[in-house]
Amino acid sequence: MKNYLLILLLFAAAPTLAQTKISGIVTDQKGGVLPGANITLKGTYDGTSSDTQGNFAFETDETGSQVISIQALGFKTQEINIICSGNPVTLKVTLPESINLLTAVTITAGAMEASDEKKSVVLKPLDIVTTSGAMGDITAALLTLPGTSTVGNDGRLFVRGGDASETSIFIDGLQVGNAFGSTASNVPTRTRFSPNLFKGSFFSTGGYSAEYGQALSSALALNTLDLPLRNQGDISIMSLGGGYTQTLVGKNNALTASGNYYNLAPYQSLVKQNFDWEKSPSSWDSEISLRQKWGNAAKGKSGFIKAYFHTEGNGMAIWQKSPGNDLPGNDGRGDRIELHNRYSYGNVSFRHSANKGWFFYGGAAFSHNRDKYNINREPIRQINQIAHSKIAAVKDFTPQFSLKNGLEWYIKSYSEALISQNLKRKYTDHQLNHFVEATYYFSNRLIMVGGLRTGYSSLSKQMWVTPRFSVAYKLENQGQFSFAAGKFKQLPEEKLRVLQTNLKNGEATHYILNYFIVNNNRTFRAESFYKTYDNLVTYQGLPTAPANITQNGAGYARGFDFFYRDKTTIKGTDFWITYSFVDSKRRFANYETKVQPSFAPRHNGSVVIKHFIGKLKSQLGSSWSWNSGYTYNNPNLQGEMQSKTKMYSDLSISWSYLPRPNIIIHAACSNVLGRSNVFGYRYATQPDETGFYASLPTGQQAKRFAFIGLFITLSKNKDANQLNNL
Template identity: 75%
Template sequence: MKLYFTILIFFTAFAASAGTKISGIVTDQKGEAVPGSNVYIKGSYDGTSSDVNGGFSFETDLSGKQVLMVQALGFKPQETVIECNGQTLELKIKLSGSINLLTAVTITAGAMEAGDEKKSVVLKPLDIVTTSGAMGDITGALLTLPGTSTVGNDGRLFVRGGDASETSIFIDGLQVGNAYGSTASNVPTRNRFSANLFRGSFFSTGGYSAEYGQALSSALALSTVNLPLRSQGDVSIMSVGGGYTQTLTGKQNALTASANYYNLAPYQSLVKQDFDWEKSPESWDSEISLRHKWGNAANGKAGFIKAYFHTEGNRMTIWQKIPGDNGRGDRIQLRNRYSYSNVSFRHSGKKDWFFYGGLAFSHNSDALKRNADPLRRTNQLAHAKIVAVKDFSPRFSLKNGLEWFVKAYSETMTDVNRTRNYTDHQLNHFAEATYYFSNRLIMVAGVRSGHSSLAEQVWMTPRFSVAWKLDHQGQFSFAAGKFKQLPEEKIRVAQNNLQNTAATHYILNYFIVNNNRTFRAESFYKIYDHLVTYDDAAGNYSNFSQNGSGYARGMDFFYRDRKSIKGTDFWITYSFVDSKRKYAAYETLVQPSFAPKHNGSIVVKHFASALKSQLGTSWSWNSGYPFSNPNRTGEMQQKTKMYSDLSISWSYLPRPDIILHVACSNVLGRNNVFGYRYALQPDESGAYIGLPVGQGAKRFAFAALFITISRDKNANQLNNL
């Protein structure tokens, strides 16, 4: 019996001397408990998790110096050297916050992103191309977002009191020249590029990154699809034409080729037109896209290269009435050829280096004939870009980039062989730093510099933005910056030495996403300076000056809800813009015709599974367009009636690989007027006769059948609608 007690006492003493009890509490830098922390000895299975109060306790048989590891989501891992000597250790662990890009604050001031990778998405790519009333046009869908204005006789993107020329468009980071189809005056145009080419977009209504320049109001950056999901063929049969797209995919590469033909003559022969067409618009386009990826991100080296080529041609002939003339008016004949190509790359290197850039070239040629006067206009843009990004830590990264532009423009009166032209070389450098103070506070500061050989000018534009995330899911952002843009080609070709126009932006934004509901409110103030003014005698510009100025101020709201109504997704926007500027031939500060004060839209999409259908409707409106009436004193002293357009659409899937899509704009047949044109001379009574500028037809109806040919019978073209 004594032997038994001796052995028991021995083992009890051994256990007491060999075991070390480790306990303590885990907190953040403010002393708040961090529950659920993983606390363990490195290289062993000894450990535990902290409780709701941050406390922890466990025992280990290890001895000597050990490394205690503490990990928690949202915090930097912390290692502490401890001495395991069979005694009790009481520890207080303070963790520092780490930057988790999935939960960290992001800059939202002036930004409207559409990409599946972004957590603060407002619109995804599919949303952009399924918006009723947009008729598959990227720009048409963006006009339902806050900060934009619908200008029905133009069709381009007008942002916060700015002209359409103040918005630059980029594909895979490279600028696009003449992104909209050529057209006659007061005949709306469309974006040249198919919506199914892109996987996402970044649409800035102001205060955008130093990476983008030569735009006073906005930057629209479009990102093309990386690798398609599958090989497939897509047939499109439409009421205005048709096309075919073939996609071939491999593990690391893909090829897509497409061709389309459009002719509005059959449609316009059935639907009465207010336009006097001699030759209805007819066009064709084709494009090829090549994509290849290499390497593996796991080994620190991975890359992607894309090559894209697009070419098209179109023609039309239209008669446009002259105010006060009883005849058909001016005969406008237009022939256009356009090509755009780019090669872009992205490469992840070792030691947290990342590189991207590429080359792009745009060529646009318009053969225009007004009555008996032929004119040829040629516009060319070459863009080369290289950017290096270095992540120095999880908190700090720095972006540096160089760009080179060659811009050439010419106008030739072919009957008398008279030409005027210019070529401008522009060199730009930009640098931008991003610093995360915490998961809740981020700051971005950048500067962009440039030089124009034609203007003989050097400039520098600083930009700054900051965002603060609140305790709940909302956040505030502020952005400010200066922006420069050289005047339009038609003005620079007449006065080569014109220098940059300027704008200064201030933006305050609130943004929240919660439970499939998004709310965004933003106020802005934009100051214009050095705008071009001139005398305009029947379209002949003279006496150029850069003493113009102006402002645009206001606020806009966006609400999107995919939760409240089952199977329904809707968003509502409202924008107030107070804009005045002294520019062009205006002698005083005026409200531009393209900047209605009040703008709004409602978009609704409902998927009825029993009907295998997606039903959509959209309503866009504004408070009317100002215009100058020469029968009254002053400038821009009148305004049209309110603009309103109610559109509907229906997409029916009888089979997953077949889609029938029909849509109709302005179903109520509202007679929208965008302004008036007046005679250059008064009549016998001393009055100037005017004609309204309106729509080509009260409604536009569209029908299409999309068929997908692939091994996967569930594949379709829903992204193309």
Template identity: 60%
Template structure:
């Protein structure tokens, strides 16, 4: 018995001597202690977790060559080779933070995103179509965002002291030519595309990605829906017309066909108009969208739209008797595009596509027939690779063909030009940590028509604070060829140029979003000419200017129950020498102060959403020839309060009522003057006013689907 006890004690002693100690500390790359880190030997049950101070220790019977693993949520796993030679192992481990793309810092300088894909966005797609003043127009909603100016007699997007031509619009990365409908002078227009086409958008007020070009101020990138949720039919009956949309959805594909018609004649016969219409605006459009999921996560999309519209309007001339000049417009427009996304090998993904825009305007100017035609073909290919969770690369090539033709139909005279542009861009994101990201890019271009080559560098950096707010800075140079109406007169015109500096603070937390941004934008090589805007002479690129200021945005979906509201304010100090001006002036399209408030409240017992939006600016500058100087006068402030009511008596039925300028504010956008003085020695003038005191919209939207629950809320 004594011998057996001795043997057991010897065996126990051997086992105790075989226990090896492993100990050390785990810290972050910043030197902070990391508690709760799992430290263990690979393929064994031996290990432990670090204490509050990052210390760990455990014993193991493992021998020889082993692998020590340190692993924790939010940090990259690390493995270390260790060798047990009958002695303790002391090792200190440093863990690098893993990049969490969902919660990591993002570039926010000059960038505002509207989507359902991310948490920290400014607007959702539904916000765009339920903003009362927008009347279902995408641009109308973006005009309530910081950095934009409301120019009520135009309707297009004016950003930070830039005119509407300085904003480029892209659909699925492809440039759209003539994205706005053709209209007469001082008659506001709208975008051509329905909001329900898009799942999200990216709106930049400056400093935008090297992927986009041909815009001095802003890029608006719209992304179309991949596969709709269900098969359904949508009927729209409106005070302006009606339409029908049919969507068929399969397992991996879909097709949507739509047709719409509008005619404002019945509406304008009931509502008093300040414009002298000979033929109220009318038109139709038809579209077809198709999508197909491909293997390995790829997607193929195609879209086609055809439309035709027209109007006839008497425009009174200052100091002249009678109704004025009769202007007739007929417009035909075709847009088509196709794009594909492919998932390649070794982490590469590829996108490519082509778009085609064809716009034909026929003007009848007091029996003088003028025809203008724009065509744009855009080809693009992009390659993207994530080399790690910290480094990504995007590179692409583009080719663009643009043509323009003007014809005096009665005289049989015509002139035109064709230009080919080639672009290459490269851009890379580098996450130094979840708190710090750097983006650098460059875009180059070449125009065949004016034999010009250019390079535009761009860079951004963003840092995220511990309280979840983040600071961003962006810099970039931007080039844009002049408008066709200038290039047709001087084919050798080169690029106009802008340089952006942007500093941004952004935080989105607990249902509240705050954004503040300061900017400085300088212009060079702006188009100047002698004579009148309708007949420019001696066109050159001798203009320059600047725009500087700041804007603020606050959105709150938390403080008031069932209520969502946002408030914006923008200050813009802009002066430029351009067009026929002889000195730097404040442009008429760049009010110094712009503000807006949008609020939406859901009333459950009424099954309704009530909306209100209010926009205001400090007025528009204009030149009064009876006073010395240029841009020497200013209108009273622009003010517009719009309201809306969306009533859902059934899940698939919506009745939507909206009214703009409900208070009947007599807004004036400037003054138009004659060319000669009258008997009193004064040049006669007349105000540029809005088409009617108010605009009233009534729509009934019925959705037909198998589950009876789908609706057209996104179409409002």
């Protein structure tokens, strides 16, 4: 009986003897306490939560080796091995912050993200096609963003004191050669590609990634759509022409094919032109896009491949008066310039998620541009070709650290010929590039990116190394500061390299400080920048016949800009306001001193407003763009670039109406006030008998440009229209 009672007492006492008290405190990496952390003994129901001071305590009947798990929202889970033997266990736990890419800080210095995947969207394709004055042109819409300058007689992208040739354009990571349509001097051009192709863009105003090179000022990376929403046909009937697009969508693939024809002759016969057209511009284009998805994302292996091909042709003939130099037999009309252009661009790109966190992407692209000019009946042919291939690998080695590593190969060729004289000159250049870029998140508030790009040109026999660096810190109020710096190289334009093939890289160094905040559908961005130039090309004589080409040029561009966008304050209204100040001077081309370039007005601004009226099924839009005027060189005065035009101003309006869900009517008019904008003056090459150089102003084609279009979508879904994929 005594033995039986002893056994009962031992069993009753056993839980008390084996019970272990576990206590401690939970803090973050800075020593701050973490209330509400969950502390559990893995595989059991034993555990507790930390109090307001970060302290915790609980008891367990488990014995032997055990694992304590500590979890807190926004922090990485920690697991600690302990021994439960009845003796108290005291812990001091430090939880590192976990990185949440949706809420973590992002680099914004010099970057304008515009894609569905990014939290801080600036411009979507839908914004581009509905911005008044842009007329559906990607570049024209981007000119309403900070850091850009409107150069009305050109139409390309001019960024922060840089020439348009200093901006490179990429589609799905692959460079596009001759992305703007060929045109005559002082006749503005536009991008060759429709914004309907793209799901978003990355527009850099400087300090961009080591992945992009051969651009002193800017990179514009456009990303095409993956899979469209549905099968549909889109008909476009416009005042300038028309077209048709057919989209076929499968479960994991899609095909889109389109064709368009444009002719400005009917329009220009109705609207008085300031240009003397012999043959109004006309063009056609066709393109096809294939997309294929593969793999199983759930198993960590998936990918996407895209193939895209675009071809087009255009032509025009124009007479341009030459100040003080009328040729005999031309009735005072000046120089006759006839142009026929053929252009093709194609690329194949892929992206693939592989095992162990590896991600691969790349592809190959080819651009071919042929211009046939007849200048005063003298035939000239120019051919420009670019082949580009790329492969890159990305891996997140830890939640904080990722590395991108890539190789690129370019083949660039250019030729020009005087057909009647049987004269030809050309070159071919092979360029090999390597880029590596590391990203490290110190926390959700602090990120640093460092990159290095190297390159080699077989033609110039030059190797280069360009480091890039950026860092960003997020504040308590969701705003953040970013800083970026880096070196950038670019070989001179092909028309100079074909004259002197050993020309080396021009150089630029960027420094950018940025503040950025997005809150409640309001975006504010303020940025200051400083950029230096070295090894710019200089020469003597006219740009059409440069002599004594050297690379003694240098300069700088500095300034600041602001951007504010608001979709909340006024109901049904989206508007943004932009202002940029650029102080730029450089010695380049045939200038003997540092001058303010004609393409870099000091003050630039824009206001864009879009208001939707539900009862009228309409969106009304307006945009106002202005700058402080363009510098120009007046040979009748002492010095260089010593004159400036009056302020440039353009007020545009638009109206989009949906009479039915699948029908859109869009009308727009630029420069509705009819302001006579002058972009500069052309002067005679020789003075008259009094020593005076005659001049002619360079102005707009017409005071206003009006557009109207009817867009019809045919599909099983009667509510579908051409805006659905944007």
